[in-house]
Amino acid sequence: MAVAMDRPSHQPFLPVTTNKSFAAKDSVMTFHIHLPATCALLRPWRPTDAPSLAKHADNPRIAENLRDGFPSPYHLEDAHRFIAMAVAEHGPPVPNAPSSALVLAIDVDGIAVGGVGITPLQDVYRRTAEIGYWLGEPFWGKGIATEAVSALVPVAFDRFDIVRLQAGIFVSNPASMRVLEKCGFVREAVHKNAVTKNGVVMDEVMYARLREE
Numbered sequence: 001m002a003v004a005m006d007r008p009s010h011q012p013f014l015p016v017t018t019n020k021s022f023a024a025k026d027s028v029m030t031f032h033i034h035l036p037a038t039c040a041l042l043r044p045w046r047p048t049d050a051p052s053l054a055k056h057a058d059n060p061r062i063a064e065n066l067r068d069g070f071p072s073p074y075h076l077e078d079a080h081r082f083i084a085m086a087v088a089e090h091g092p093p094v095p096n097a098p099s100s101a102l103v104l105a106i107d108v109d110g111i112a113v114g115g116v117g118i119t120p121l122q123d124v125y126r127r128t129a130e131i132g133y134w135l136g137e138p139f140w141g142k143g144i145a146t147e148a149v150s151a152l153v154p155v156a157f158d159r160f161d162i163v164r165l166q167a168g169i170f171v172s173n174p175a176s177m178r179v180l181e182k183c184g185f186v187r188e189a190v191h192k193n194a195v196t197k198n199g200v201v202m203d204e205v206m207y208a209r210l211r212e213e
């Protein structure tokens with residue numbers, strides 16, 4: 001069944017607003033998606049982004065909603081390490097290697113102020129990918145994450161041989177749930193006590209969108 005048929009009427013799809021200079025499985029290094037409603041841009045990370053990445057990511061209000069792999073505090077060295085990883089992820093494709101992640105900066109006025117990524121899972125989950133995102137706090141509430149996720153969904157289904165795109169949201173994060181609902185994701189399940197973050201055990205809410213037939 002198409003996901004679009006599952007969505008309640010109060011969870012409208014945003015129109016796909018991509019103006020993408022991208023063809024499926026092209027080099028990510030030339031990848032740009034313009035987000036016209038918010039004037040933001042999705043683009044590859046660059047080494048020169050490290051200071052702005054460290055500045056915006058160094059915020060416990062961001063880290064508390066993300067897995068522990070997201071450093072807190074977030075130092076300049078963490079930013080350099082992350083960007084080196086992101087650049088390597090987007091290197092030339094290796095035949096028969098597992099699909100690389102798609103790891104992009106959210107750029108506002110030429111500055112990287114957040115990140116969004118698609119990570120294919122492995123083994124029996126190999127036709128599922130996770131979507132993750134964060135944004136610097138000064139930019140919250142402007143619709144940027146919603147437009148970024150909305151634009152990236154078709155790219156994820158285009159680029160990867162997946163049938164499912166999912167995100168597990170900590171129950172304490174209603175803003176992120178709202179982003180996914182606005183992007184047509186379906187709230188599928190509550191995984192009780194699935195997460196321990198900053199010493200607190202909490203539920204995780206699973207959202208998913210399926211490839212449309």
Ligand SMILES: CC(C)(COP(=O)(O)OP(=O)(O)OC[C@H]1O[C@@H](n2cnc3c(N)ncnc32)[C@H](O)[C@@H]1OP(=O)(O)O)[C@@H](O)C(=O)NCCC(=O)NCCS
Pocket residue numbers: 061062063065066132133134135136139140141142143144145146147167168169170173174175176178179
């Ligand atoms: C979650 C996050 C990415 C949202 O970014 P954003 O650009 O502010 O999101 P948008 O503006 O597109 O949409 C936010 C929506 O959440 C709503 N919202 C915000 N705070 C809320 C709250 N406490 N309760 C309910 N809804 C809330 C907003 O009103 C808006 O919905 P609306 O358009 O229907 O009014 C950003 O807050 C963030 O980076 N948080 C920390 C990291 C994080 O949580 N990442 C996601 C982990 S899965």
